[in-house]
Amino acid sequence: MNEWLLIGLMATVTFIPRYLPFALAGKVRMSPTLARGLDFVPIAVLTAIIAQASLIRGGDLHLGLDNYHALAALTSFLAALIWRRLFVSIVVGLGCFVILRLLTIAASV
Amino acid sequence: MSSKHRSRQFWLGVLETVPLVVAAFPFGVVFGALAQSHGMDFLVTLGMSAIVFAGASQFIAITLLASATAIPVIVATVFVVNLRQMLYSANLMQHAGNWPQPTRVLLAFFLTDETFAAVTDRVNRHPGEAGLRWFYLGSALFMYSFWQISTVVGFSLGRRFPGLADWGLDVAMIVAFVGIVTPMxxxxxxxxxxxxxxxxxxxxxxxxxxxxxxxxxxxxxxxxxxxxxxxxxx
Structure with a gap:
């Protein structure tokens, strides 16, 4: 029973931040400064997630050529700079990751 | 807007969320397996995925539950973890202005990192395109369905392939986010x-x-x- 209470409360505190700005859209006038700041949200948040997901592996900072997630991210970044196509960045990044994995397996056999 | 255009936007939303769903799938499986190993009831586990629908919050809740943390502490922690979503919602406000409130409630419930990334990428590449809410809905329902499926898979099979989390499938999320951010x-x-x-x-x-x-x-x-x-x- 306590678990369902927890789920209900979690659902509430999860929904409020997701909904509040939507609820106010079109009803409040946003200052131009705030609006310009919000334009940076995708760059700021997604980059922070990328950095942690690629460099923090297993709970620790993992720098080195054996961090394939970071190498895939770097390759994908270069591909994105050159071609500016999401699909290409994904394929190149994943390709890099798979090749590195296969090479590691081949080297250990 | 014709129903054909709506349907097209919906399916584009599904399609452009594929790499992110692939990346999220193992997280859902790990969540299901973790819940099962902590002795959580199947219905409670699925209920959490279905009603809360927020990956990081669910992991934290389960971990804290296992260490017998008081419910108010768990709820406060989950609230802090979800403040990031408020930034997403605020960023999308400019598009939500002409959505009816029920649409806003529905789409807000489905707001995740993955759907925000897909939607913001769509807006970036096709500014001012009509039917964004249908694109959003496609992305969101696709993500939601797979989150439920992955939770069930993890709960029932988690222990039979415990290595799934080590396959590194989260690399799909990383490269997709890189591909989305870089052109911005x-x-x-x-x-x-x-x-x-x-x-x-x-x-x-x-x-x-x-x-x-x-x-x-x-x-x-x-x-x-x-x-x-x-x-x-x-």
Whole structure:
């Protein structure tokens, strides 16, 4: 029973931040400064997630050529700079990751 | 707008979320397996995925539950973890202005990192395109369905392939986010904002409950804003 209470409360505190700005859209006038700041949200948040997901592996900072997630991210970044196509960045990044994995397996056999 | 156009936008939303769903799937499986190993009831586990629908919050809740943390503490932690979603919602406000309230409630419930990334990428590549809410709905329902499926798979099979989390499938999320963010880097302020977010999130990775992510994002947004003051909004 306590678990369902927890789920209900979690659902509430999860929904409020997701909904509040939507609820106010079109009803409040946003200052131009705030609006310009919000334009940076995708760059700021997604980059922070990328950095942690690629460099923090297993709970620790993992720098080195054996961090394939970071190498895939770097390759994908270069591909994105050159071609500016999401699909290409994904394929190149994943390709890099798979090749590195296969090479590691081949080297250990 | 014709129903054909709506349907097209919906399926585009599904299609463009594929790499993110692939990346999220193992997280759902791990969540299901973890819940099962902590002795949680199947219905409670699925209920959490279906009613809360927020990956990081669910992991934290389960971990805290296992250590017998008091419910108010868990709820407060989950609230802090989800403040990031408020930034997403605020960023999308400009599009939500002409959505009816029931649509806003529905789409807000489905707001995740994955759907925000897909939607913001769509807006970036096709500014002013009609039918964004249908694209959003396609992305969201696809993500939602797979989150439920992955939870069930994890709960019932988790122990039979415990290595799934080590396959590194989260690389799909990383490369997709890189592919989404990179073309957005145009002005100098954009690059500096990204650099600050990158560095700050590494410096703060040990902060509890993803507060480092939130803090780094806010600092990066402020730096970006300071640099482009007076300039045209991009």
């Amino acid at each position: 880097l145009r002005a100098r302020a954009d690059w500096v904002c990204a650099a600050v977010a990158f560095a700050a999130s590494i410096l703060t990775y040990e902060w509890p409950h993803q507060t480092g992510l939130l803090f780094s994002s806010i600092v990066a947004i402020c730096v970006g804003l300071l640099l482009n003051t007076g300039g045209p909004s991009t």
